[in-house]
Amino acid sequence: MKRTLGLVAATALASAAFVSQAESAPLITVDPVTQNVANGGTATVDIDVSGLTQGVGGFSFDLGFDPTLLSGISFANDPGVTMGAAPLDLSGGFSSGNLDVFFVADPTATEASLSAAQGTGFVLTQITFGASAVNSGLSALTLSNYVLSESDGATSIAGVAATNGQICVGSCGVNSAPEIDPTGALSAFTLLAGGLAVLRARRVK
Amino acid sequence: MSLRKILAIGAALAAVAGTASVAGATTLLEPTRSYTMGISEVVWGVTTQANGKAFTLNYGDGSAPTAATVVDRSYIAYNHTYTTSGTFTVTLTVGTEVATTTVNVYNAASLSANDLRNLNINRTIQDGLRNLWYNMANRSTFDTNVSAYWYGAYGYYPNPFTGLVVQAFQNQGYQVNDSTPNGIYEKYAVGPGLNYLLGNLSPLTIAVKSTGENPCVGTQPNPCNALEADTTGDDGYENGIAMLALAGAGALTNKVNLPSSPNVNGQTLGEILQRVVNASIWGQNSSGTGQGGWYYFFDSTSSDGSVDGWELLGLLDAEGAGATVPSWVSADWAAHALPNAINTDGSFDYQADGNPASDYYPNIAKAGVGLSGMYFAGYTATSSAPIGGGFTETQAQAIANAESYIGSQWTTNLEGMQYGCPAGFNLGCGYGMYNTFKGLKLQGVQTLAGVGRPAGPGTIAANDWYAAYVDWLVANQTSQTSTTGGNWSGLTFSGVWTYSGNETTALAELILAPTALVLPDPGLFSTIGLQQGSPLSTNPETDNVATPAATHTVTALTLASNNSPIPGVTVNFSVISGPNAGATGSGTSGSNGETTFTYTDNGGEGTDKIQASVGTLVSNVLVETWVLTCDVNGDGVVNNTDLTLIRAKNGQPASGPNDPYDANHDGVINVADVRFCQLRLTPTN
Numbered sequence: 001m002k003r004t005l006g007l008v009a010a011t012a013l014a015s016a017a018f019v020s021q022a023e024s025a026p027l028i029t030v031d032p033v034t035q036n037v038a039n040g041g042t043a044t045v046d047i048d049v050s051g052l053t054q055g056v057g058g059f060s061f062d063l064g065f066d067p068t069l070l071s072g073i074s075f076a077n078d079p080g081v082t083m084g085a086a087p088l089d090l091s092g093g094f095s096s097g098n099l100d101v102f103f104v105a106d107p108t109a110t111e112a113s114l115s116a117a118q119g120t121g122f123v124l125t126q127i128t129f130g131a132s133a134v135n136s137g138l139s140a141l142t143l144s145n146y147v148l149s150e151s152d153g154a155t156s157i158a159g160v161a162a163t164n165g166q167i168c169v170g171s172c173g174v175n176s177a178p179e180i181d182p183t184g185a186l187s188a189f190t191l192l193a194g195g196l197a198v199l200r201a202r203r204v205k
Numbered sequence: 206m207s208l209r210k211i212l213a214i215g216a217a218l219a220a221v222a223g224t225a226s227v228a229g230a231t232t233l234l235e236p237t238r239s240y241t242m243g244i245s246e247v248v249w250g251v252t253t254q255a256n257g258k259a260f261t262l263n264y265g266d267g268s269a270p271t272a273a274t275v276v277d278r279s280y281i282a283y284n285h286t287y288t289t290s291g292t293f294t295v296t297l298t299v300g301t302e303v304a305t306t307t308v309n310v311y312n313a314a315s316l317s318a319n320d321l322r323n324l325n326i327n328r329t330i331q332d333g334l335r336n337l338w339y340n341m342a343n344r345s346t347f348d349t350n351v352s353a354y355w356y357g358a359y360g361y362y363p364n365p366f367t368g369l370v371v372q373a374f375q376n377q378g379y380q381v382n383d384s385t386p387n388g389i390y391e392k393y394a395v396g397p398g399l400n401y402l403l404g405n406l407s408p409l410t411i412a413v414k415s416t417g418e419n420p421c422v423g424t425q426p427n428p429c430n431a432l433e434a435d436t437t438g439d440d441g442y443e444n445g446i447a448m449l450a451l452a453g454a455g456a457l458t459n460k461v462n463l464p465s466s467p468n469v470n471g472q473t474l475g476e477i478l479q480r481v482v483n484a485s486i487w488g489q490n491s492s493g494t495g496q497g498g499w500y501y502f503f504d505s506t507s508s509d510g511s512v513d514g515w516e517l518l519g520l521l522d523a524e525g526a527g528a529t530v531p532s533w534v535s536a537d538w539a540a541h542a543l544p545n546a547i548n549t550d551g552s553f554d555y556q557a558d559g560n561p562a563s564d565y566y567p568n569i570a571k572a573g574v575g576l577s578g579m580y581f582a583g584y585t586a587t588s589s590a591p592i593g594g595g596f597t598e599t600q601a602q603a604i605a606n607a608e609s610y611i612g613s614q615w616t617t618n619l620e621g622m623q624y625g626c627p628a629g630f631n632l633g634c635g636y637g638m639y640n641t642f643k644g645l646k647l648q649g650v651q652t653l654a655g656v657g658r659p660a661g662p663g664t665i666a667a668n669d670w671y672a673a674y675v676d677w678l679v680a681n682q683t684s685q686t687s688t689t690g691g692n693w694s695g696l697t698f699s700g701v702w703t704y705s706g707n708e709t710t711a712l713a714e715l716i717l718a719p720t721a722l723v724l725p726d727p728g729l730f731s732t733i734g735l736q737q738g739s740p741l742s743t744n745p746e747t748d749n750v751a752t753p754a755a756t757h758t759v760t761a762l763t764l765a766s767n768n769s770p771i772p773g774v775t776v777n778f779s780v781i782s783g784p785n786a787g788a789t790g791s792g793t794s795g796s797n798g799e800t801t802f803t804y805t806d807n808g809g810e811g812t813d814k815i816q817a818s819v820g821t822l823v824s825n826v827l828v829e830t831w832v833l834t835c836d837v838n839g840d841g842v843v844n845n846t847d848l849t850l851i852r853a854k855n856g857q858p859a860s861g862p863n864d865p866y867d868a869n870h871d872g873v874i875n876v877a878d879v880r881f882c883q884l885r886l887t888p889t890n
Contacts, residue, residue, distance in 0.1 A: 057877075057880040058876040058877065058879060058880040059876060060855060060876040088845070088848065088879070088883060089881070090848070090849065090852045102852055102855060102876060103876075104848075104876060104877075104880050104883055105880065105881050107884055107886065110885075132473065145855075145856055147875045147876050147877065148876075148878035149875070149876045149879075149880040150877060150880075151879045152880070152884060153868075153869055153876055153878065153879070153880030153881030153882070153883070153884060154869050154871075154877070154881065155869055155871040156871070156873075156875060156876070158875045192232050201698070
C-alpha cells in the first residue's frame with residue numbers, strides 16, 4: 001500500500017515538475033495531489049493555478065468527487081484575496097459529488113492590479129471535505145469545465161490544462177496515478193515524465 | 206456604376222457639348238447660400254430674355270418684392286435686408302418664367318462663435334464667386350457664348366487667369382458633372398470657361414526625350430501630338446494652370462464638342478488632359494542644375510520655383526483626377542531640381558542652385574512650392590532617406606525645416622522682399638498664401654509655431670495656420686455686400702504681378718475651397734465615400750456601449766473617378782442623428798485619400814447615422830448601432846441580474862454571432878462573458 005501511494009506521489013510530482021519546466025501555459029492543479037484521511041475525518045485541498053502570464057479576471061470549474069466517500073463541508077474562493085476586495089461569487093456550491101465554482105474579480109481590478117497580486121500563480125479555491133465514517137476507498141478529485149477569464153473578459157485564457165487529484169478515505173486498495181487532463185501533447189509529455197519517474201523509482205528500489 | 210453616376214455623366218456631356226447654344230429662354234437664381242439677418246446683402250439672378258422685360262424678385266420673407274424691368278439680364282442684382290432668420294425661397298419671375306432658390310438667414314446674435322464663423326465663411330465664398338461672375342469678360346452675352354473668359358488686372362493674361370477662375374468655381378463644388386448643370390456657374394461659367402481653355406490649346410509634337418524617357422503616355426503613338434497652353438515662351442506655367450482647370454472638371458469621360466477647335470474636338474476631357482500632361486512632362490528640363498524641374502519655356506537647364514510650382518500642382522491635380530504621370534517624372538524631379546533647390550535653413554531657391562547653404566531669393570511662397578515638390582517626390586515626414594542629389598539632409602529634416610521656415614516667416618516676413626508682394630509674401634499676397642496653402646495641406650500640417658492664432662472657436666487648435674488664412678480672407682473681402690464687390694482689393698498676386706483682380710479673387714476662392722488639389726468624384730463619394738470596420742466597408746456596424754465610453758472610427762475615402770486617391774482634401778464629419786447626434790470633426794486626406802474620424806459614444810444605446818462632406822459634396826450615410834450587449838433581460842440596464850442570467854448559461858455555445866449572452870463574441874458563454882459585462886454595469890446614482 002505504501003509503495004503504491006509512493007508511486008502515485010512520485011508520478012504526480014514528476015508530472016508537476018515537468019510541466020513547470022516545459023511551458024508557462026496555465027495549469028490548474030489539486031494540492032496536494034493525493035492525501036489520506038481517516039474515516040470521519042476532514043481533508044482540505046487547494047485548487048491552484050500556475051504558469052500565469054497575465055491577470056485572471058474570473059475563473060470557473062467543476063470538481064467531481066465520490067459522494068459515498070466525501071461530502072463537501074466548505075469552500076473559499078481566492079483565499080489570498082488576489083482578485084480585489086469585492087469580487088462576485090456566483091458559485092453553485094456542492095451538489096451530489098460535485099463542486100461548482102464560478103468566481104469573478106472585483107470590478108475595479110485591472111490587468112495591472114490582478115497580475116501584480118497573482119504573479120505566476122495563486123490559490124483559486126480552498127475546499128474542505130468530510131470523510132465518510134463508514135465507507136473506505138479512493139475518491140478521485142476530477143477537474144472539468146475549467147475556464148480562466150482574461151482580466152477584461154474579452155475572452156478566456158487559452159491553453160489552460162489541469163491535473164486531477166485524489167483522496168484516500170480510510171484504507172485504499174491498489175490504484176494508479178491520477179488522471180491527467182486534457183489529452184494532447186502536454187498530457188502525453190506529462191504521462192511520459194510520470195512513467196519515467198516510475199521507472200526511476202523502481203530502479204531506486 | 207451607380208445610376209446617379211450615370212446620370213451625372215450624361216448631364217455633364219450635355220453641358221460641355223451644349224454650351225454653344227441654349228435652347229429656349231432660361232431664368233436662374235444664384236446658388237443656395239447663407240445670409241446674415243439685419244445686413245443688406247446681394248440677391249441676384251439672370252435671364253436669357255431680353256433686357257426691358259418686366260420682372261419681380263420676391264425675397265420669400267414676406268417683404269415687398271422688387272418689381273422693375275430688366276436692365277442687365279446677365280446680373281439682376283439687388284440688395285435686401287432680411288429682418289428675420291429662417292429658410293426662405295427666393296423667386297425671380299421674368300415674363301412667364303419662374304426661378305427659385307433657397308437661402309438660409311441666420312441671426313448672428315444667436316449663433317455660437319463657431320457657427321458664426323462658418324456663416325461668414327459661406328458668405329465670403331459666395332460673394333467672391335458672385336464677383337467672379339460679375340467680372341466675366343463676356344458676361345453680357347453669357348447665354349450665347351461658346352467660351353467664357355476672365356482677364357487679369359488691367360486686362361492681361363486671360364488664358365491662365367481664366368484657368369484659375371474656372372478651377373475656383375470647380376473646387377467650390379460647381380463642376381459640370383456634380384449635378385444636372387442647370388446652375389448659373391456650372392452652365393454659364395465653368396462649361397464655357399473650359400471651352401475657352403480648350404480652344405487655346407495648341408498642338409505640340411513630342412518624342413522620346415534626350416534622357417531616353419517617353420512622354421507619349423496613353424494611346425498616343427511616338428512621336429505624338431501633345432497639347433500646350435501657350436506658344437510664346439510661357440509654356441511652363443500656363444500648361445500647369447491649364448492642367449488645374451481640366452483636372453478640376455471632374456468629367457474626364459465627357460466628349461468635347463467644339464467644331465471651332467479641331468485640336469480637341471471629339472476627344473474626351475481625359476484624353477485632352479493626358480495630352481497636356483504629356484507636353485509638360487516632355488518639357489521637364491533634361492539637363493543642368495535644374496534637371497527635372499521646369500522653366501518658363503520647355504526643356505531648359507534652369508528650374509524656376511514659380512514654374513515648378515504651377516507644373517507640380519498641375520501634375521498632382523491631373524494625377525488626382527485620373528491622368529497618368531509616369532514615375533520617371535517625379536524621380537527626375539527628386540534626383541536633381543528638388544534637392545538642388547532645398548536649403549538647410551528650410552527655404553527653397555527661386556532657381557535651383559545646388560548649394561544648400563545659399564538662398565536664392567527665398568520666401569515662404571517658394572517654401573510652399575518646396576513642400577508640394579517634396580510631396581510630389583514622395584518624401585515623408587518620417588523618412589531618414591537622404592533628399593537625393595548627393596546631399597546628406599534627410600527627407601524628414603527637409604520637410605521639418607521647410608515647415609519651420611514658414612512658421613518663422615509667418616508674421617515677421619524676414620525674407621522675401623525682393624520681388625515681393627507689397628504686403629510681403631504671406632497675408633495679403635495671393636501667390637504666397639496659395640502655395641503655402643498647397644504645400645502645408647499636402648503635407649498634412651495642421652498647426653505651425655509662429656502663426657500666433659489663438660485656439661477656437663470650436664475645436665480649432667492654437668496656431669492653426671489654415672484657420673488663420675481663412676480668417677484673413679473673411680476679414681479682408683472688399684465690399685462684400687455691394688453688387689460690385691466681393692473681390693479682395695488688398696490681396697495682390699505676386700512679386701512680379703503686384704496687382705489685384707480676378708486672379709487674386711480666384712486664388713482666394715481656391716484657398717477657401719475644401720481641397721488642395723481637386724474634388725473627389727461626386728458619384729463615388731456619395732456612394733462609398735464613407736466606410737467603417739476592418740476591412741473597410743459601408744456595412745452597418747454594432748458596438749457595445751461601454752463604461753468608460755467606447756469610441757467608433759469611420760474613414761472617408763476621397764477618390765477620383767478611376768479610384769485614384771486624392772490627398773489634401775478637407776473632410777468634415779458629422780453624426781447627423783442618433784444618440785451622439787451633433788458630434789463633429791474634420792481632417793485632411795493623406796496620400797492614400799483617407800481621412801479618419803473617431804468619436805466617443807456619450808449617448809449610450811441607439812443608432813447613429815454618420816455622414817462626411819467635402820464642401821457641398823456629401824457622402825453616403827453610415828449606420829453605427831450602440832447596444833447594451835450585456836443587457837440580456839432587456840430592461841435597459843446592465844446589472845447583477847444580467848450577470849446571473851449569463852452565468853446560468855455557463856458552458857453553452859453561443860447561439861450565433863449576436864447572442865447577447867456571448868457578450869465578448871468568442872463563441873461560448875462562460876465566466877469571461879460575466880467578467881466582460883461586470884465591467885460594463887450601468888452606473889447607479
